[in-house]
Amino acid sequence: AQSVTQLDSQVPVFEEAPVELRCNYSSSVSVYLFWYVQYPNQGLQLLLKYLSGSTLVESINGFEAEFNKSQTSFHLRKPSVHISDTAEYFCAVSDPGQGAQKLVFGQGTRLTINP
Amino acid sequence: DTAVSQTPKYLVTQMGNDKSIKCEQNLGHDTMYWYKQDSKKFLKIMFSYNNKELIINETVPNRFSPKSPDKAHLNLHINSLELGDSAVYFCASSQKRPGTGVYEQYFGPGTRLTVT
Numbered sequence: 001a002q003s004v005t006q007l008d009s010q011v012p013v014f015e016e017a018p019v020e021l022r023c024n025y026s027s028s029v030s031v032y033l034f035w036y037v038q039y040p041n042q043g044l045q046l047l048l049k050y051l052s053g054s055t056l057v058e059s060i061n062g063f064e065a066e067f068n069k070s071q072t073s074f075h076l077r078k079p080s081v082h083i084s085d086t087a088e089y090f091c092a093v094s095d096p097g098q099g100a101q102k103l104v105f106g107q108g109t110r111l112t113i114n115p
Numbered sequence: 116d117t118a119v120s121q122t123p124k125y126l127v128t129q130m131g132n133d134k135s136i137k138c139e140q141n142l143g144h145d146t147m148y149w150y151k152q153d154s155k156k157f158l159k160i161m162f163s164y165n166n167k168e169l170i171i172n173e174t175v176p177n178r179f180s181p182k183s184p185d186k187a188h189l190n191l192h193i194n195s196l197e198l199g200d201s202a203v204y205f206c207a208s209s210q211k212r213p214g215t216g217v218y219e220q221y222f223g224p225g226t227r228l229t230v231t
Contacts, residue, residue, distance in 0.1 A: 032216075032217050034224075038156075040198060042224060042225075043119075043222040043223050043224040043225050044158075044205065044222040045222070046219060046220070046221070049217075049219065051212075051215060052215075052216050087125075088156055094217070094218065096216040096217075097187065101146055101148075101163055101165070101170065101171060101209065101218045102160060102163070102171055103160065103220060104160075105157070105158040105159070107155070107156070107157055108156045108157070108158075112155075
């Protein structure tokens with residue numbers, strides 16, 4: 001069964017600094033990878049996804065993630081963060097070979113932006 | 116025009132009671148889900164229905180019973196509530212992307228259940 005590990009439970013950074021949130025998944029022939037963001041007291045919103053093709057995927061608000069098959073990683077990055085990026089970030093994987101409807105989530109990383 | 120909605124947003128009840136949470140989606144999706152988010156923010160799938168048919172049933176106590184009256188609704192009924200049931204419950208829906216095997220899931224705002 002698939003599993004997802006987010007190596008950092010909390011990441012504090014200063015505003016306008018770069019950030020990387022790490023995500024590793026257990027290996028499989030092919031997977032779909034997602035990053036979701038949960039703002040305080042809200043539901044989850046899809047931030048970006050990797051399905052196939054280019055290994056670098058981008059979101060509309062400046063985040064990007066790179067799929068690295070050899071390292072089974074899908075780290076999320078942003079070159080310059082804003083206070084409004086403060087949220088919980090979840091990495092998730094679905095395995096088309098085991099039923100793509102099922103999303104397996106990592107433990108989440110709390111990103112805190114300090115002024 | 117909320118895509119996935121849940122009611123109630125907050126639910127406080129005592130141990131032993133029976134309660135229901137309702138979910139509705141207006142996205143025209145075929146598949147709906149229930150997730151549980153515990154106090155450490157860990158998210159785990161509980162159930163999934165596709166066109167009113169149960170397709171995912173994780174190891175959840177049988178006190179939890181999902182019901183899908185139609186493909187736009189998925190309700191969660193919980194019998195004999197226990198302290199450990201306190202959590203945030205999220206509903207989600209998805210549709211298979213044409214030409215791929217991908218289901219992009221859209222989440223509701225969550226229902227915070229507190230059992231005292």
